[in-house]
Amino acid sequence: MYPDKNKSGAECGRCWSCARERTKKNIDAVTGKEEITVAVAGQPNTGKSTIFNRLTGLNQKVGNWPGKTVDRKEGRVVRGDRIYRLVDLPGTYGLTSNSVEEEIARDYIVSGDPDVVVAVVNAASVERSLYLVSELAELNTSIVIALNMMDVAEQEGRMIDARQLSAAIDLPVIPMTASMNQGVDQVFETLDAMDLQHPQERNSVGLPSEVSQLAELLDSPSSLPYPKKWAASKLIEGDYKVTQSVKNALKDGTWKDGKWKAVETFLSGHKEAANAIIRMRQKWIDEACKKAVKDVKDCRSPSEKWDRIFIHPLWGKLIAFLAIPLAALMGILLGMFTGGQVLFAALEGGPKIKAAWPGMLGSMAADGIAPALGWITALVCIIGFIYAIFYFLEDIGYLARISFLTDTFLRRIGAGGKSAIPLMLGLMCNTVAIAGTRVVETRRQRLVTIVMLPFLPCAGQTMVAAIFTLAIFPVKTAIIILAGLTIINFLAASLVGKLLGLAVPHPPADGMIMELPLFHRPNFRTIFGGVRMRIELFLRRAAGVIFFGLLIVWAVSYFPKGEIQTSYLYQFGRLLEPAGSMIGLDWRFMVALLSSFVAKEITLGTLAVLFSVSASDQQAIMQAIQNAISPAGALAFVVASHFYIPCLGSMAVLKSELGSWKKTLPLLAGMFILAFTLAFITYHAAKVII
Amino acid sequence: MITRRLLRWLRKLHKWIGVYIGILTAIWLVEMIVLPPIFNPGLPVVDGPPATSQGYSAPLSLQHALQSFMDQQPDGIASADELDEMAYLPVNGVYRFAVKERFLEWYIEARTGKILKYGFDSNRLVMKKGMLGWVHPVVSKVVRTPFKLLFIFLAITGLYIVFHPRKKQVNRSRTGSLLDMAPGEKRCLKGVSDVALMGRLAAVGLFPGVPIQMLRIRNRGPVVILVRHTCLALGRDIGARIMMSREAA
Numbered sequence: 048m049y050p051d052k053n054k055s056g057a058e059c060g061r062c063w064s065c066a067r068e069r070t071k072k073n074i075d076a077v078t079g080k081e082e083i084t085v086a087v088a089g090q091p092n093t094g095k096s097t098i099f100n101r102l103t104g105l106n107q108k109v110g111n112w113p114g115k116t117v118d119r120k121e122g123r124v125v126r127g128d129r130i131y132r133l134v135d136l137p138g139t140y141g142l143t144s145n146s147v148e149e150e151i152a153r154d155y156i157v158s159g160d161p162d163v164v165v166a167v168v169n170a171a172s173v174e175r176s177l178y179l180v181s182e183l184a185e186l187n188t189s190i191v192i193a194l195n196m197m198d199v200a201e202q203e204g205r206m207i208d209a210r211q212l213s214a215a216i217d218l219p220v221i222p223m224t225a226s227m228n229q230g231v232d233q234v235f236e237t238l239d240a241m242d243l244q245h246p247q248e249r250n251s252v253g254l255p256s257e258v259s260q261l262a263e264l265l266d267s268p269s270s271l272p273y274p275k276k277w278a279a280s281k282l283i284e285g286d287y288k289v290t291q292s293v294k295n296a297l298k299d300g301t302w303k304d305g306k307w308k309a310v311e312t313f314l315s316g317h318k319e320a321a322n323a324i325i326r327m328r329q330k331w332i333d334e335a336c337k338k339a340v341k342d343v344k345d346c347r348s349p350s351e352k353w354d355r356i357f358i359h360p361l362w363g364k365l366i367a368f369l370a371i372p373l374a375a376l377m378g379i380l381l382g383m384f385t386g387g388q389v390l391f392a393a394l395e396g397g398p399k400i401k402a403a404w405p406g407m408l409g410s411m412a413a414d415g416i417a418p419a420l421g422w423i424t425a426l427v428c429i430i431g432f433i434y435a436i437f438y439f440l441e442d443i444g445y446l447a448r449i450s451f452l453t454d455t456f457l458r459r460i461g462a463g464g465k466s467a468i469p470l471m472l473g474l475m476c477n478t479v480a481i482a483g484t485r486v487v488e489t490r491r492q493r494l495v496t497i498v499m500l501p502f503l504p505c506a507g508q509t510m511v512a513a514i515f516t517l518a519i520f521p522v523k524t525a526i527i528i529l530a531g532l533t534i535i536n537f538l539a540a541s542l543v544g545k546l547l548g549l550a551v552p553h554p555p556a557d558g559m560i561m562e563l564p565l566f567h568r569p570n571f572r573t574i575f576g577g578v579r580m581r582i583e584l585f586l587r588r589a590a591g592v593i594f595f596g597l598l599i600v601w602a603v604s605y606f607p608k609g610e611i612q613t614s615y616l617y618q619f620g621r622l623l624e625p626a627g628s629m630i631g632l633d634w635r636f637m638v639a640l641l642s643s644f645v646a647k648e649i650t651l652g653t654l655a656v657l658f659s660v661s662a663s664d665q666q667a668i669m670q671a672i673q674n675a676i677s678p679a680g681a682l683a684f685v686v687a688s689h690f691y692i693p694c695l696g697s698m699a700v701l702k703s704e705l706g707s708w709k710k711t712l713p714l715l716a717g718m719f720i721l722a723f724t725l726a727f728i729t730y731h732a733a734k735v736i737i
Numbered sequence: 738m739i740t741r742r743l744l745r746w747l748r749k750l751h752k753w754i755g756v757y758i759g760i761l762t763a764i765w766l767v768e769m770i771v772l773p774p775i776f777n778p779g780l781p782v783v784d785g786p787p788a789t790s791q792g793y794s795a796p797l798s799l800q801h802a803l804q805s806f807m808d809q810q811p812d813g814i815a816s817a818d819e820l821d822e823m824a825y826l827p828v829n830g831v832y833r834f835a836v837k838e839r840f841l842e843w844y845i846e847a848r849t850g851k852i853l854k855y856g857f858d859s860n861r862l863v864m865k866k867g868m869l870g871w872v873h874p875v876v877s878k879v880v881r882t883p884f885k886l887l888f889i890f891l892a893i894t895g896l897y898i899v900f901h902p903r904k905k906q907v908n909r910s911r912t913g914s915l916l917d918m919a920p921g922e923k924r925c926l927k928g929v930s931d932v933a934l935m936g937r938l939a940a941v942g943l944f945p946g947v948p949i950q951m952l953r954i955r956n957r958g959p960v961v962i963l964v965r966h967t968c969l970a971l972g973r974d975i976g977a978r979i980m981m982s983r984e985a986a
Contacts, residue, residue, distance in 0.1 A: 141940030172966040175942030285933040321932045329944040451970045559972035
């Protein structure tokens with residue numbers, strides 16, 4: 048993980064001191080222009096993504112940070128004889144990491160990779176958002192400050208003098224209102240004028256003497272992944288990750304354990320130093336703001352008025368209680384009215400294609416390619432609309448309120464406040480819900496949410512269960528069974544979330560610290576930029592898997608003779624008959640369960656084909672089910688279907704969000720075993736009772 | 738110990754059942770005002786059969802009554818086929834014709850076949866469509882079913898609470914932390930009891946000496962504070978570790 052200790056410092060190229068030695072120009076091989084890496088960093092709620100979108104336009108590349116399922120956006124801008132490579136960093140409050148996102152931003156800045164850091168500062172709360180700058184100023188990287196949201200500051204009755212601020216901290220400060228495209232060009236003009244070969248002169252925070260003392264202790268041929276002085280200050284501040292890394296690096300070194308012992312003794316002897324560091328930063332910020340910031344009037348912001356309702360323990364919860372399902376439902380409905388139509392058309396057109404084009408190719412087009420494309424279009428539309436609603440709620444500031452209200456409850460099961468909407472979505476469509484979990488803040492909470500989601504019954508599963516129970520039981524019993532089953536699903540999901548939450552380590556001081564941003568008008572550019580990115584990522588990562596998966600399923604249900612009744616799927620179902628008889632199901636139901644892997648809604652269609660009744664005639668299907676299965680078997684089938692592995696689309700998204708099959712497959716295997724076990728128990732218990 | 742816990746739960750239940758019944762009552766009231774104009778096609782409102790002074794004389798046959806009814810060209814109905822209820826009320830000496838689906842009814846004098854009273858039955862509409870019955874009959878059923886039971890429960894818990902009033906917790910330990918602040922109070926931050934937390938809090942603007950205004954604090958759940966133009970929500974575990982100065986800022 049850390050550079051090889053045998054290599055000398057000059058060769059390792061990874062540690063701080065070597066990376067910084069790269070003073071020569073980075074020349075692009077093709078154009079011969081100088082390439083400059085610009086990191087866009089800032090605290091959350093400073094309008095960072097808006098600025099990034101304005102700076103790069105649509106010329107963006109999206110991906111993940113290496114090894115992490117956290118979005119990484121990059122843009123290239125050519126100006127004069129320079130190429131700017133802009134990298135959007137996850138929002139971070141400071142350089143002390145509390146989540147994977149903050150760690151990524153921190154590690155990237157500290158790595159020395161960026162030539163310049165554009166630090167976005169919120170003018171409406173300068174004192175707070177300058178904290179990140181105060182930490183950045185301790186590093187050697189050049190800094191440009193983008194003083195965003197000048198319009199909001201003015202509304203709030205605050206006057207920020209950018210020139211005074213610039214003079215006080217000796218860094219270029221550009222006042223801007225990115226939402227109205229003001230000041231964006233000035234950022235580039237400032238960057239153009241910067242001489243990156245020489246270190247920038249700046250007025251940085253004067254750190255207490257303990258920091259340099261500790262830095263000297265660290266100073267030896269060691270392979271620290273961080274600059275020494277910075278690492279020293281972070282050690283004093285008690286940063287969990289830095290402490291671990293330094294500990295490992297020093298234990299690797301020539302001094303063995305003794306070195307780390309010395310550091311530890313020093314730290315325990317200078318506990319007050321952390322206080323001093325923070326006080327120095329505070330002094331730095333206060334001095335910077337003293338002249339530059341004037342509160343003209345102390346006007347109450349309208350946000351406060353709204354918050355009286357929106358975060359009220361009763362009214363706020365009631366509103367959120369309505370808003371969350373509404374948002375989820377609206378996204379799905381809008382998607383169904385657009386992309387869903389394509390899917391329906393593809394399914395309806397199937398017989399026509401087969402008629403016009405008999406044989407294997409026709410069947411492949413009608414039952415394989417057309418529905419696959421239809422599904423992908425429908426999912427793209429639904430995911431697009433869901434994210435549009437998400438980002439809209441986030442941009443106007445309401446998502447933070449929902450998060451605040453649901454946080455206490457969801458934290459108990461290991462998820463976070465922002466998981467509320469994805470979890471709600473899980474009741475409608477798991478695929479969309481899992482794809483929607485990127486809004487959940489920390490990676491740990493997101494992991495818990497993602498793993499919980501496949502356990503929630505989606506609309507398709509509920510429909511299948513409804514038909515089955517209604518076919519066998521009276522209406523009242525059927526409703527009770529359905530409701531009970533859904534509750535059991537919820538409990539199972541919570542239990543899994545809880546267990547996972549306990550298993551995944553989390554940094555100390557994990558409690559909630561959440562900013563409630565001011566309510567403001569949405570910026571549709573940012574929203575659409577985000578939606579575009581999400582769709583692009585879905586198409587790139589999951590769509591292909593879904594497409595080929597559906598084709599494979601078509602193939603096994605078509606070959607060798609061209610009908611499902613003799614297909615490999617059928618043969619496989621026959622093979623599983625002994626297992627099926629253990630839970631009271633004959634081969635037809637096993638095949639139906641197998642095919643539900645494509646999409647849960649297909650279960651009934653497959654059964655209809657196997658019973659040779661019309662798929663659109665629900666009465667006939669119910670009749671056929673009634674004749675073919677015992678009540679205990681039906682119960683077992685419903686239980687198995689509710690806990691069975693998620694559909695293909697969900698699996699593809701699951702893999703793309705969990706990052707690897709290594710994490711996905713155990714989850715799927717676990718679900719498979721759980722489904723079978725529960726069905727087994729249900730079948731035998733029901734047989735005794737009924 | 739168990740009784741105390743029970744009492745707490747009862748109090749909570751009482752509160753939420755009260756909220757439930759309150760909301761339903763509010764919905765019901767709004768429905769009483771809103772639903773009739775929506776469903777009424779513009780006919781007068783009737784409530785029950787008319788009072789007639791006629792004695793017991795031979796009524797017209799149903800056929801004749803119907804014939805005479807249609808001859809009078811009643812409002813709101815095109816043909817006799819639409820009627821889904823035709824009944825003779827012997828006490829009043831009238832026929833009642835109704836379109837139950839649309840809540841319309843007509844009272845016809847049984848001897849002469851004259852329409853005495855007709856129109857829209859608001860009461861039955863509210864009974865049928867009220868309490869969210871307009872959304873779906875099942876919703877209404879689900880919402881209504883526990884109503885009576887809850888009312889009884891509310892009465893019992895109410896009495897229970899009257900006899901066991903809440904005892905104010907007098908000696909709430911004042912640790913001088915953020916959680917001791919009252920809503921609206923403004924005090925300065927003195928320090929943080931945890932080094933790792935200190936840096937995290939400083940990053941969101943919570944430095945020692947900074948004035949903090951408490952916006953929202955309850956018996957449980959996170960607190961909301963205003964610090965340097967930023968609204969922050971803090972978990973209680975974090976709030977407990979933030980020490981505040983005693984005097985107001």
